[in-house]
Amino acid sequence: MKLHYDTISAIMIKSRAFDKIMTITFYDYKMAPSPRRTRIILAEKGVPHESVQIDMMTGQQFSDEYRSVNPNCTIPALKLDDGSVLTDNAGIAVYLEETYPEPPLMGRTALEKADVATWQAKIEFGFAMPMAHAFRNSNPAMKNRALPGPYDYAQIPALGERGLQQVDNFFELFERHMEGREFIVGEQLTIADITAACTFDFAKVVGKRISDETPNTKRWKAGLKQRPSFGA
Ligand SMILES: N[C@@H](CCC(=O)N[C@@H](CS)C(=O)NCC(=O)O)C(=O)O
Numbered sequence: 407m408k409l410h411y412d413t414i415s416a417i418m419i420k421s422r423a424f425d426k427i428m429t430i431t432f433y434d435y436k437m438a439p440s441p442r443r444t445r446i447i448l449a450e451k452g453v454p455h456e457s458v459q460i461d462m463m464t465g466q467q468f469s470d471e472y473r474s475v476n477p478n479c480t481i482p483a484l485k486l487d488d489g490s491v492l493t494d495n496a497g498i499a500v501y502l503e504e505t506y507p508e509p510p511l512m513g514r515t516a517l518e519k520a521d522v523a524t525w526q527a528k529i530e531f532g533f534a535m536p537m538a539h540a541f542r543n544s545n546p547a548m549k550n551r552a553l554p555g556p557y558d559y560a561q562i563p564a565l566g567e568r569g570l571q572q573v574d575n576f577f578e579l580f581e582r583h584m585e586g587r588e589f590i591v592g593e594q595l596t597i598a599d600i601t602a603a604c605t606f607d608f609a610k611v612v613g614k615r616i617s618d619e620t621p622n623t624k625r626w627k628a629g630l631k632q633r634p635s636f637g638a
Pocket residue numbers: 438439440441462467479480481482493494495496551553554555
């Protein structure tokens with residue numbers, strides 16, 4: 407199965423970090439929440455790149471061609487032309503923050519950086535992962551695909567139900583935190599906002615939606631929606 411390269415965005419760029427011509431290839435899938443996080447970071451920082459869609463609907467993440475890029479068979483992945491491949495949002499965010507420092511998305515001061523890392527952990531473990539459990543352990547289309555990656559795992563319905571409870575609890579915790587705040591940490595957008603917003607959008611697939619019952623969350627989310635990167 408041949409992967410499709412977006413020729414329009416195939417741009418050679420000069421890397422600020424290594425002062426040489428560098429092409430960044432972003433393996434993306436427009437419908438999935440995890441690559442969306444990378445897509446927003448790339449857009450916020452204005453990082454030139456070429457993107458390749460990996461169609462999860464047809465199982466392209468398991469193709470030999472994509473496995474040779476990312477043996478974990480997950481999306482996103484970022485390939486640098488020195489051969490390095492970054493296969494997780496955590497590493498991708500660090501790399502892009504170092505090579506494209508403006509605007510900072512991981513905090514400015516020591517305390518902000520610590521708060522961003524803390525919120526990232528809260529969101530990953532208290533929201534994104536439970537959300538993945540809720541979806542993957544309940545949806546018939548995910549039969550034997552309860553976890554992403556190269557191995558098949560059977561669904562555990564009880565884990566799906568627990569995931570839903572955790573998602574409900576996160577909605578409450580987050581609503582309290584966002585009282586009087588425009589962003590999760592400090593006065594600027596950070597990767598914590600990006601991770602949370604992508605997960606809130608994804609939560610619609612299990613029927614969990616931001617509503618008038620969570621006005622602080624609704625206001626925060628409406629603010630983010632104004633940014634072109636969030637529609638990218
Ligand atoms: N830890 C990874 C998670 C990536 C991940 O789980 N991606 C999903 C799409 S949202 C995936 O590749 N799923 C492949 C599958 O379900 O087979 C990251 O955040 O970068």
